[in-house]
Amino acid sequence: MVTAVAYRLAKQQKMREEILSAFLLRDEQLLEVKKRMRMQMERGLKKETHSAAAVKMLATYVRSTPDRTEKGDFLALDLGGTNFRVLMVKIWSGKCRAVEMHNKIYAIPMDAMEGTGEELFDHIVHCISDFLEYMGMKDCVLPLGFTFSFPCEQRKLDQDILLKWTRGFKATGCEGEDVVDLLREAIRRRGEFELDVVAIVNDTIGTMTSCGYDDPFCEVGLIVGTGCNAGYMEVMKNVEMVEGDEGRMCINMEWGAFGDDGCLDDVRTEFDRDVDQLSLNPGKQRYEKMISGMYLGEIVCNILISFTKRGLLFRGKISERLKTRGIFETKFLSHIESDWLALLQLRAIFQQLGLQSTCDDSIIVKEVCGVVSRLAAQLCGAGMAAVVDKIRENRNLEHIKVNVGIIGTLYKLHPHFSTVIHQTVERLAPKCLVSFVQSEDGSGKGAALITAVACRIREAGQH
Numbered sequence: 001m002v003t004a005v006a007y008r009l010a011k012q013q014k015m016r017e018e019i020l021s022a023f024l025l026r027d028e029q030l031l032e033v034k035k036r037m038r039m040q041m042e043r044g045l046k047k048e049t050h051s052a053a054a055v056k057m058l059a060t061y062v063r064s065t066p067d068r069t070e071k072g073d074f075l076a077l078d079l080g081g082t083n084f085r086v087l088m089v090k091i092w093s094g095k096c097r098a099v100e101m102h103n104k105i106y107a108i109p110m111d112a113m114e115g116t117g118e119e120l121f122d123h124i125v126h127c128i129s130d131f132l133e134y135m136g137m138k139d140c141v142l143p144l145g146f147t148f149s150f151p152c153e154q155r156k157l158d159q160d161i162l163l164k165w166t167r168g169f170k171a172t173g174c175e176g177e178d179v180v181d182l183l184r185e186a187i188r189r190r191g192e193f194e195l196d197v198v199a200i201v202n203d204t205i206g207t208m209t210s211c212g213y214d215d216p217f218c219e220v221g222l223i224v225g226t227g228c229n230a231g232y233m234e235v236m237k238n239v240e241m242v243e244g245d246e247g248r249m250c251i252n253m254e255w256g257a258f259g260d261d262g263c264l265d266d267v268r269t270e271f272d273r274d275v276d277q278l279s280l281n282p283g284k285q286r287y288e289k290m291i292s293g294m295y296l297g298e299i300v301c302n303i304l305i306s307f308t309k310r311g312l313l314f315r316g317k318i319s320e321r322l323k324t325r326g327i328f329e330t331k332f333l334s335h336i337e338s339d340w341l342a343l344l345q346l347r348a349i350f351q352q353l354g355l356q357s358t359c360d361d362s363i364i365v366k367e368v369c370g371v372v373s374r375l376a377a378q379l380c381g382a383g384m385a386a387v388v389d390k391i392r393e394n395r396n397l398e399h400i401k402v403n404v405g406i407i408g409t410l411y412k413l414h415p416h417f418s419t420v421i422h423q424t425v426e427r428l429a430p431k432c433l434v435s436f437v438q439s440e441d442g443s444g445k446g447a448a449l450i451t452a453v454a455c456r457i458r459e460a461g462q463h
């Protein structure tokens with residue numbers, strides 16, 4: 001009897017290991033991912049291959065970083081994740097160089113995310129109006145920097161054509177339109193205040209600039225939150241889509257789309273494919289869907305359902321709640337993997353999901369979360385290794401020190417995610433000494449700084 005039970009348990013363990021083995025990549029495979037990212041970067045940068053490239057490597061027209069003589073009051077907007085932030089950023093130059101920020105966070109209701117573009121931008125302007133009222137600044141025409149974190153084709157610092165929505169947004173009538181126009185029109189419709197829209201930037205670039213203000217070695221921005229993307233300073237002679245060979249320009253890589261041409265199919269698991277198929281944008285943003293906070297919970301949930309169906313978990317009984325899309329939030333992953341969380345608390349989480357669990361179930365779920373988040377962090381590290389090595393090669397250096405400005409809840413809150421990224425970059429790009437600097441101020445500060453630089457240059461041109 002005992003032997004029969006032991007045999008069954010061992011067999012179940014083996015079945016689970018077999019399923020999870022798809023999530024264990026060796027360093028050679030990760031190096032291959034790095035190599036493919038590098039190839040995709042070249043394709044996105046080159047004129048000949050740009051239009052068909054999955055990783056778009058978008059030019060941003062941000063060429064100069066702050067020289068710290070910037071000063072003034074700026075308004076910044078930050079739209080991308082689940083919230084919308086409006087910020088007032090005061091910058092002082094000279095001896096008392098400092099940046100002071102005030103901000104308010106507003107929710108973007110589902111109706112606005114999935115309704116018409118007019119509704120979405122009217123909501124945005126409604127939030128700005130509330131904020132200006134709160135700050136008592138409705139009468140000043142403030143220069144504005146807009147962090148708009150979606151793939152856009154930038155034509156000028158204040159002209160940005162939305163290519164496609166990502167991460168749950170799908171407001172109609174916006175794709176193919178200039179986002180700055182949509183904002184200016186909404187401000188005009190409201191007719192309550194005026195703003196001088198100067199710059200629109202991606203959050204990767206905002207983050208890089210925000211960290212770069214205090215740290216001259218920071219030339220990469222990385223986001224690992226609801227979405228995942230990176231940006232960095234590229235030398236102009238490699239940016240074939242923009243005229244001119246002098247200097248450098250920030251590139252918004254839009255690396256979330258890595259793999260959309262099928263080049264990651266050998267590392268995607270059946271669970272990644274399922275999550276992709278059921279998402280709002282099937283076939284798109286495949287790399288992002290393997291890494292970012294919006295999807296990791298879904299991947300774990302699909303594995304748990306598959307285990308349960310095979311009788312390997314929860315005594316083979318699935319609850320209806322577990323089958324609900326989005327029920328297993330990525331923040332559970334962070335909780336589950338945190339050492340402080342006793343297995344008892346885990347059982348409370350399962351109870352909320354209508355599942356009767358045993359202690360063994362908790363251990364299994366913790367293992368699943370560990371495997372999924374580890375691979376996500378390794379994949380992200382492999383991509384980052386490609387970026388820092390390219391920066392090194394651009395400069396013809398044997399070794400280089402690069403700092404990466406980073407924001408995102410997954411990076412910040414998950415107990416192991418950041419360590420795995422660091423270790424992966426260290427192994428896959430051994431000639432680069434990479435430090436990760438967490439930006440506490442978010443990308444809005446960067447948008448304000450980019451606006452301040454543009455205002456400084458504009459004023460210098462007028463004199």
Ligand code: GLC
Nearest residue numbers: 149150151166223227229256
């Ligand atoms: C998505 C967006 C990208 C953004 C990233 C992180 O990938 O397409 O523009 O930078 O999320 O927020």
